[in-house]
Amino acid sequence: MSNDASNPLLKSSELFLELPPFADITDADVVPAFEAAMASHLREIDQIATSSEAATFANTIEALERSGQDLDRVAAYFFNIAGTDATDSRMEIEAQIAPKLAAHFDQIRLRSDLWERIKSITSVSGAADEEEAARLLDKTREDFRRAGADLAVGDKAELSRINARLSELATAFGENLLKDTAARAVAISDRSELAGLSDDAIASFAAYAKKAGSDANWLIPLDLPSTPALLADLDNADTRAKLYEASLGRASNGANDNTDIVLEAARLRARRAKLLGFETHADYVIAKETAKTASAARKLIADLAPAAVANAEGEYKRVSDLAGDEPVTGADWPYWERRRKAEEFAVDTEELKNYFELNRVIEDGVFFAAHKLYGIEVKKREDLEGYAPGTTVWEVSQGGGETIGLIVTDYFSRPTKRGGAWMSSFRDQSKLLDRKPVVVNVMNIAETEPGTPVLLTLDEVTTAFHEFGHALHGLLSDVTYPTFSGTNVPRDFVEFPSQINENWALEPSILANYAFHVGTGAPIDADLVEAVKLARTAGEGFATVEYLAACAIDLAWHSLTEEEAAAVTDVDAFEADALAELGLDVANIAPRYRSRYFNHIFAGGYSAGYYSYLWAEVLDADGFDWFIENGGASAAGGAHFREEVLSRGGAIDFTEAYRAFRGRDKDIEPLLVRRGLAGTNAES
Incomplete structure (x- = not known):
């Protein structure tokens, strides 16, 4: 165990832009660093709260923004590492630290003398950016109220107990899911069970088996969603069924069962909402989102559901006709859908992968698009090391000149990595703290043998562009206060820049720079792109x-009153009722996530917010039309989007920002066209 003086987490890194010195940090450093950083943060808060000077914006609000930098550094390091390489040691640390952190922040936000100082501030005069400062003052007050600053002493104590317990539950949920997902990886002994897969894919599953220490010849890891992408390629119906069953059964029984966690979390969230003056957790959460009300989020889902179900039923009939006498279950639908697309649109998704080699996609596609739009250069830093084998550090500069920040990329799956894809940061941009950002992009791509090209599905290509859209939001941030930096925005707005960035994956001028056949070098054919x-x-x-069904489950859990939540005892029955209520109980389509493995809402910060992807897609579909109308992937278009959205982080009114970018309020029609739902009367 290291002492404070020698602990590498308790001092600023000497590496470029203070990239953490990963090789110097051990797990033994983490708990002492957290404890020391929390203690020093409380001392800083005490100085602010007990100051004899009259409260001002500078000595209170800006002081709060400057406080806790050691804790920010320790937490950013640990939670990034714990998500990407969740060893037993790190899971134990997370279980120990999570409730302590919840209690730490409650101790600050529920402190009466600090709250009185914050309430007494009447002016932001003299701040470097008075408009941003005024927003920060308003937001700080709102955050303290929402955290319970106005509660009576007894209620504050209860709230703290609830927050600590919810933190424990979230950690346990994620750990159970990670363990059970790894345990349920499908073992294959006979190569014939993998018919339909490429030699490279099969080799990657052999490599994964070795990495996981399995005796199986091949091991197929599970995707995060209910329906694994691999179902589209597997010829063997029995293998498809095994993979699908393993996916749907995650965290539903045995030592890693999340049933009790789901029920307790729903009850505690409902109780907390009532304490804070809201009828339900959904009302509490969405009040600070751009949707403003839970009813607005529900209406978007309810309005789209009938047309989506009708389209899905039509699709099922077509794939069933193609399958002939073979039954088409939820495990089989993606397989026959792929063949339907090959027959109707001449699109072979397996052949399509040959145009999407990982390095070309990233460097000549994702990075090229960012250069074309925003004038930035992304160059590999061979002298800087990431936190795990296979990670890469890149320097981002403006036109090859001034450095903007760093990005660490971590694309390959490992048994200890949380499923899915995400962006996070080791350091956020702030002019107040003179910080440039260090961000991270994470995916779970199957790694091939050395020297063998890594080929991506179109979904994986889209995901790479999506996550870099989040990265751009962090990298191009240009705000004063860290509270507003980059992706520190409402959940139903944060997906807007990332979903806008997805569109460039198939934009002709971008595609022409990266999509070349890995064998022949031929560029992708324009007719094939249109067919895709x-x-x-x-x-x-x-x-x-499948997406709306997951939204329905999320909102159902979090629209329960305290009394209603106490009455729920059967997770499966509750889900079935939630889907039936909206007509989303469609045969052979599982919700994208079911409750016991819905990491987004029970461990990932998206509770009552999974609708946000769809809400943001309304902005994305309409917003991307602006780019098309104004020259496509151009420097002028990129500059406009950067000025109105990307650079502003959370320091904006989000409705006004969209209006400033688009020239008017959002229109849902482009989304309906994109999703084949045109003609419905949905509104958001």
Whole structure:
């Protein structure tokens, strides 16, 4: 165990832009660093709260923004590492630290003398950016109220107990899911069970088995969603069924069962909402989102559901006709959908992968698009090391000149990595703290043998562009206060820049720079690209229903009053009722996530907020039309989006910002067209 003086987490890194010195940090450093950093943060808060000077914006609000930098550094390091390489040691640390952190921040936000100082501030005069400062003052007050600053002493104590317990539950939920997902990886002994897969894919599953220490010849890891992407390629119906069953059964029984966690979390969230003056947790959460009300989020889902279900039922009939006498279950639908697309649109998704080699996609696609739009250069830093084998550090500069920040990329799956894809940061941009950002992009791509090209599915290509859209939000941030930096925005707005960035994946001028056949070097054919676009629209019924079904489950859990939550005892029955209520109980389509493995809402900060992807897609579909109307992937278009959205982080009114970018309020029609739902009367 290191002492404070020698602990590498308790001092600023000497590496470029204070990139953490990963090789110097051990797990033994983490708990002492957290304890020391929390103690020093409380001393800083005490100085602010007990100051004999009259409260001002500078000595209170800006002082709060400057406080806790050691804790920010320790937490950013640990939670990034714990998500990408969740060893037993790190899971134990997380279980120990999470409730302590919840209690730490409650101790600050529920402190009466500090709250009185914050309430007494009447002016931001003299701040470097008075408009941003005024927003920060308003937000700080709102955050303290929402955290319970106005509660009576007894209620504050209860709130702290609830927050600590919810933190424990979230950690346990994530750990159970990670363990059970790894345990349920499908073992294959006979190569014939993998018919339909490429030699490279099969080799990657052999490598994964070795990495996991399995005796199996091949091991297929599970995707995060209910319906694994691999189902589209597997010829063997029994293998498809095994993979699907393993996916749907995650965290539903045995030592890693999340049932009790789901029920307790729903009850505690409902109780907390009531303490804070809200009828339900959904009302509490969405009050600070751009949707403003839970009813607005529900209406968007309810309005889209009938058309989505009708489209999905039509799609099912077409794949069933193609399958002939073979039954088409939820495990089989993606397989026959792929063949339908090959037949109707001449799109072979396996062949399509040959145009999407990982390095070309990233460097000549994702980074090229960012250069074309925003004038930035992304260069590999061979002298800087990431936190795990396979991670890469890149320097981002403006036109090859001034450094903007760093990005660490971590694309390959490992048994200890949380599923899915995400962006996070080791350091956020702030002019107040003179900080440039260090961000991270994470995916779970199957790693091939050395020397073998890594080929991506179109979904993986889209995900790479999506996550870099989040990265751009962090990298191009240009705000004064860290509270507003980059992606520190409402959940239903944070996905807007990332979903806008997805569109560049198939934009002709971008595609022409990266999509070349890995064997022949030939560029992707324009007719194939158009067929791909048509084929994607053709499958939107299934995709929309599975997504809306997950939204329905999320909002159902979090629209319970305290009394209603106490009465729920059967997770499966509750889900079935929630889906039936909106007509989303469609045969052979599982919700994208079911409760016991819905990491977004029970461990990932998206509770009552999974609708946000759809809410943001309304902005994305309409917003991307602006780019098309104004020259496509151009420097002028990029500059406009950067000025109005990307650079402003959370220091904006989000409705006004969209209006300033688009020239008017949002229009839902482009989304309906994109998803094949045009003609409905949905509004948001």
